[in-house]
Amino acid sequence: MDRYASRLALHLKSLASDLEIALAGEIGDLTLEQPSSDAGKIASNPTPFPLLPAPGLGETRRYLARYWTYPLRIKWMHADLIHILDHSYAHILLSRRRSKSVVTVHDLLPVMEAQRTGPTLKDRIRGRLLQRVLSGLRSADRWIVPTEWLRGELAQWLQQEDGRIQVIPFGVDDAFFQPPPEPRPDTRRRLGIPGTAFVVLHVGSVGPRKNLPAVMAAVGALRDAGMDAWLLQVGGRFTPEQERDLVSYGIAGCTRQMPDAKEVDLRAAYRAADVLLFPSHYEGFGFPLLEAMASGLPVVTSGAGGLAEVAGDAAVVVGGRETAPYVLAVRRLSQNPAWREQLVRRGVERAHRFRWVETARRTAELYRSLLTEGKK
Numbered sequence: 001m002d003r004y005a006s007r008l009a010l011h012l013k014s015l016a017s018d019l020e021i022a023l024a025g026e027i028g029d030l031t032l033e034q035p036s037s038d039a040g041k042i043a044s045n046p047t048p049f050p051l052l053p054a055p056g057l058g059e060t061r062r063y064l065a066r067y068w069t070y071p072l073r074i075k076w077m078h079a080d081l082i083h084i085l086d087h088s089y090a091h092i093l094l095s096r097r098r099s100k101s102v103v104t105v106h107d108l109l110p111v112m113e114a115q116r117t118g119p120t121l122k123d124r125i126r127g128r129l130l131q132r133v134l135s136g137l138r139s140a141d142r143w144i145v146p147t148e149w150l151r152g153e154l155a156q157w158l159q160q161e162d163g164r165i166q167v168i169p170f171g172v173d174d175a176f177f178q179p180p181p182e183p184r185p186d187t188r189r190r191l192g193i194p195g196t197a198f199v200v201l202h203v204g205s206v207g208p209r210k211n212l213p214a215v216m217a218a219v220g221a222l223r224d225a226g227m228d229a230w231l232l233q234v235g236g237r238f239t240p241e242q243e244r245d246l247v248s249y250g251i252a253g254c255t256r257q258m259p260d261a262k263e264v265d266l267r268a269a270y271r272a273a274d275v276l277l278f279p280s281h282y283e284g285f286g287f288p289l290l291e292a293m294a295s296g297l298p299v300v301t302s303g304a305g306g307l308a309e310v311a312g313d314a315a316v317v318v319g320g321r322e323t324a325p326y327v328l329a330v331r332r333l334s335q336n337p338a339w340r341e342q343l344v345r346r347g348v349e350r351a352h353r354f355r356w357v358e359t360a361r362r363t364a365e366l367y368r369s370l371l372t373e374g375k376k
Contacts, residue, residue: 293347
């Protein structure tokens with residue numbers, strides 16, 4: 001979400017100079033480039049209300065910020081148009097005045113979570129808050145989604161024609177097309193991975209929908225076949241159960257994890273690996289696919305949700321939820337350098353089609369269209 005917000009703000013300042021744009025909150029420090037607070041009429045801290053209450057309150061602090069402080073801040077901004085960049089904050093629209101509204105929908109996970117509310121008091125409170133999010137989401141004037149697949153899913157949930165849902169694909173940073181400051185051998189040496197090893201990379205969280213068992217099984221099978229295969233996981237933190245799974249697959253000693261990697265470390269990880277394995281059960285878009293392709297790394301993915309649309313013909317798409325096809329695909333890739341190079345070429349070419357400047361240009365066009373519509 002930080003990447004989407006920062007890249008959109010960065011390019012809107014030059015592509016939408018006719019519009020006065022203010023950021024309602026601070027953008028996190030995950031990304032390399034941050035829009036300055038005074039360029040292109042983009043500003044943060046637009047009201048006297050702080051975004052977050054005092055630190056140290058943990059989960060309570062996050063809930064207060066999301067459902068009280070942040071909506072209050074935006075209510076005082078008196079905007080002609082409100083763009084919610086993360087659909088999980090759509091409840092903010094319930095307290096808006098007469099502003100036009102746009103919500104970027106990254107996936108429909110809140111819909112799924114609302115359907116699985118548990119019996120405890122905490123679950124019931126969370127369920128009610130999720131219902132507010134969904135009510136706000138339904139109230140938007142327009143929705144932005146990154147894939148055609150997600151447009152269909154959203155239209156079905158909204159139970160209306162998808163004419164008000166606009167597909168605007170996300171982009172990939174130019175930095176991923178360039179080698180990182182740290183060379184591949186140095187990254188491997190820093191992580192304790194042999195220079196000759198075959199490294200399977202997974203990027204993202206490690207929740208159930210990410211299908212980590214398929215990743216572990218693939219690495220284990222490669223080692224059973226006599227290859228010096230290693231697993232590099234970036235962005236997650238293994239659960240105790242997953243730690244036990246690593247042992248049972250026999251790969252605990254040849255697994256490395258970077259849970260809090262900065263973007264420069266992420267870029268280095270793509271260049272240090274031999275394949276990205278991304279077998280998620282559900283994704284609205286899939287940034288790691290584009291980042292890997294731009295980095296010259298072949299991709300094996302499930303194609304679930306919007307992944308097949310993003311991958312096109314530049315990745316190995318494995319259908320279904322069985323683990324064995326992933327194992328076979330990665331083994332074939334490791335044994336066929338010509339096929340690997342073909343995928344790398346296709347991947348770089350495809351990644352070049354996804355540009356943040358185009359994302360911002362089309363978003364600005366939507367803003368102008370809505371604002372003009374509001375004056376009629």
